Amino acid sequence: MEPFVFALATLSLVDSISFMIVTPSLAFYINSLGGSQDYYGFVLAIYSFSSFCGKPLLGRWSDAYNFQVPYMVSISFSVLGGLFYAIAPAFVSSKTSLASVTLGRVLGGLGRANSALGFAYVARACPASERTSITALLGGVQMIGMAIAPLFSACVVNVNFTLGGVQFDNLNTIGLLLVLFNLASQVIVYMLLPDLPKVKDGTSDEEGDKESEWLRMFRCILCNPHVGVPFLTIFTFNFNWQFIETALAPAAFDSLGWGPVEISYVLGAMAFLVFFGMTAVHKLSQSGVKDLKLLCWGLFGNTIGYLMLYALWYRGVGFIVFTLPVFVGAGTFPFLGAPNRSMFSAAVDSTPELSGYEGTMQALLSMSSSVGGFTAPGMITHYCLRTPEEVSMSNDDREFTPTALFSPLLSLFVLIATYMTGELENEVDLDEEIEVDDEESFPHEKMPLVEDVVPRRRSDGDTPSKMESPGRPGRGRPSRRRSMIEVEKDASVRGSMFTPMTLIPRNAKEIYGDDT
Numbered sequence: 001m002e003p004f005v006f007a008l009a010t011l012s013l014v015d016s017i018s019f020m021i022v023t024p025s026l027a028f029y030i031n032s033l034g035g036s037q038d039y040y041g042f043v044l045a046i047y048s049f050s051s052f053c054g055k056p057l058l059g060r061w062s063d064a065y066n067f068q069v070p071y072m073v074s075i076s077f078s079v080l081g082g083l084f085y086a087i088a089p090a091f092v093s094s095k096t097s098l099a100s101v102t103l104g105r106v107l108g109g110l111g112r113a114n115s116a117l118g119f120a121y122v123a124r125a126c127p128a129s130e131r132t133s134i135t136a137l138l139g140g141v142q143m144i145g146m147a148i149a150p151l152f153s154a155c156v157v158n159v160n161f162t163l164g165g166v167q168f169d170n171l172n173t174i175g176l177l178l179v180l181f182n183l184a185s186q187v188i189v190y191m192l193l194p195d196l197p198k199v200k201d202g203t204s205d206e207e208g209d210k211e212s213e214w215l216r217m218f219r220c221i222l223c224n225p226h227v228g229v230p231f232l233t234i235f236t237f238n239f240n241w242q243f244i245e246t247a248l249a250p251a252a253f254d255s256l257g258w259g260p261v262e263i264s265y266v267l268g269a270m271a272f273l274v275f276f277g278m279t280a281v282h283k284l285s286q287s288g289v290k291d292l293k294l295l296c297w298g299l300f301g302n303t304i305g306y307l308m309l310y311a312l313w314y315r316g317v318g319f320i321v322f323t324l325p326v327f328v329g330a331g332t333f334p335f336l337g338a339p340n341r342s343m344f345s346a347a348v349d350s351t352p353e354l355s356g357y358e359g360t361m362q363a364l365l366s367m368s369s370s371v372g373g374f375t376a377p378g379m380i381t382h383y384c385l386r387t388p389e390e391v392s393m394s395n396d397d398r399e400f401t402p403t404a405l406f407s408p409l410l411s412l413f414v415l416i417a418t419y420m421t422g423e424l425e426n427e428v429d430l431d432e433e434i435e436v437d438d439e440e441s442f443p444h445e446k447m448p449l450v451e452d453v454v455p456r457r458r459s460d461g462d463t464p465s466k467m468e469s470p471g472r473p474g475r476g477r478p479s480r481r482r483s484m485i486e487v488e489k490d491a492s493v494r495g496s497m498f499t500p501m502t503l504i505p506r507n508a509k510e511i512y513g514d515d516t
Contacts, residue, residue: 004125005134007192008118009141011071014185015115016145018078018108018178021152022085029171033101034094047105047112052370054113059363062117063356066195071114075189078111078182080104086175090166104175111182116366120359123345124196131345132285132294135338140278147271152177216353217361225421226347227354227361229414231368233295233340236414238372240302241333243407244270244309244326246380251399254388255315256322266323270330277334291339292423298335299415305329306408315397341365346424380404 030040054074061070085104088097122134156173168176221228248266252258281294308325348354348361384404391397 003192004121004194005137007189008121008138010185010188011114011118012138012141013145014181015112016142017149017152018082018181019112020146020149021174021177022105022108025171025174029088029101029174030098032171033088033097035098035101039098043102043105046102047109048370048373050106050109051113052109052367052374054110055116055363055366055370056360057363058113059116059120059359059361060357062120062359067117067121067193067359068190068195070117071189071193072186074111074114074117075182075186076111077107079179079186081107081109081111082175082178082182084175085178086168086172087166088175089172108178113363113366116363117359119341119345119366120362121193121196122341123349123358123362128342128346128349132291132338132342133282135341136278136282136285136334139334139337140275140282143271143275143278147268147275213357217357217364220351220354221364224347224351225417226424227344227351229417229421230340230344230347231365232414232417233299233336234365234369235372236299236302236410237333237336237340238369239376240306240329240407240411242373242376243306243380243384244329246376247385247399248326250385251313252322254391255313255317255399256319266326270326273327273330274333277331278338281334281338285338285342290423291343292418294335294339295343295418296415298332298339299411299418301332302329302336303408303411303415305332306411307405310398310400310404310408313399315391315399343424350424379406 026043027040030036030043035043058070058074081104083104084100084107088100088104091097091100118138119135122131122138126134156170156177159168159170159173161168166172221231245267249258249263252263252266256262284294285291305325305328308328312321312325344365345358345362348358354361384400384406386394386399386401391399
């Protein structure tokens with residue numbers, strides 16, 4: 001395993017553990033400090049919202065100054081957030097204690113915003129053929145963190161000690177664990193995650209004056225389906241994930257009489273299922289299965305799973321029937337995550353206008369996922385999920401209203417959009433645009449000016465083809481517009497000598513030789 005992959009995997013593990021280790025005990029912690037249930041909901045929301053706000057800032061920062069500094073600063077936020085979370089009971093005033101917890105979660109959310117940097121780093125550091133498998137690996141590590149996080153909560157159940165005048169118990173000791181975990185990840189990132197060569201902005205200063213960088217990015221999102229459709233996909237991913245998490249507890253309680261223990265078993269099984277799904281995606285990607293095919297499989301299965309969720313969740317249903325759609329739906333998420341990220345990275349990389357904005361684009365994609373997380377709980381509880389009284393009054397005893405069909409219809413819509421968009425088409429081979437006579441190597445009239453050839457770094461998709469067309473050596477090369485240096489070298493091999501900017505031959509002797 002490459003050192004940078006290990007560093008990113010460590011970050012993913014710490015990120016998921018930090019989130020899941022807080023969630024089970026946060027409500028009890030807020031209550032012990034004198035907070036209300038509404039304040040508990042506020043703290044949950046402010047964490048997600050601060051992460052939402054921090055993602056574009058860190059993404060743009062990584063584009064401007066590379067990755068090390070944004071990572072160090074964001075992880076430092078997480079360390080400080082854990083510290084404020086831990087020392088909250090030390091304050092005499094209940095309001096001050098609650099403010100300390102809130103500040104800790106705000107800083108923790110800003111730190112967690114660096115999840116977008118990992119995808120940007122993979123997009124810049126890895127060839128296209130490896131992106132899906134590495135992204136799946138990182139996602140699988142996250143699932144492991146979600147599965148083992150409750151073990152840490154169990155280890156601190158009987159904790160009771162004093163440190164620096166602060167009394168620690170099973171609730172605020174979680175903050176110390178956050179500090180330790182994030183400090184360890186900070187050291188690993190500093191030692192194993194090298195900075196990458198900065199990519200020059202692919203647009204000229206004149207273009208920058210006419211169109212702002214943000215307007216350019218949003219125009220590409222709206223006008224280029226290969227860039228825009230992944231935003232719908234990742235929104236659907238998180239919306240439908242939140243659909244299960246939000247509805248599972250109340251629906252299982254009404255239908256099966258389940259409590260927190262049984263529900264935690266199902267959520268843990270979901271995490272393991274997603275982990276094995278990530279492993280399958282990793283293997284399939286390495287065996288050559290296209291990202292588009294993996295993504296379409298996932299969207300189709302997601303549509304079926306959520307149709308089953310609406311049809312099979314009714315009062316009095318058996319355990320197997322109730323959990324079957326949960327596991328079918330959860331098993332599709334690995335096929336939505338990594339392939340979508342990989343296709344999006346390839347689309348951004350092949351768009352010259354977005355050169356130098358990879359981190360920002362990955363952050364915007366992550367923000368789309370956060371929007372799904374914001375909107376799903378409110379919509380599900382108010383419009384989709386029935387209360388026990390409403391279930392009793394209904395004719396079908398279903399746990400959902402027909403509005404819940406929005407979820408499978410959303411997956412179906414994105415499946416159609418993805419299928420119609422298709423795979424990213426390679427750019428037309430430059431040989432088809434530049435026709436150079438083998439006998440007379442004078443620049444052809446169809447040859448575009450070199451100024452039109454967009455300078456760009458080597459694409460991740462530049463892997464040579466195994467086949468070459470007969471009679472035209474090199475036709476198997478990747479069909480993309482080559483850089484200025486590549487064009488000049490190719491022309492030199494054919495015998496065409498021209499200056500990089502004007503394409504005017506130096507003299508006839510240099511072109512035709514001494515025989516002319």
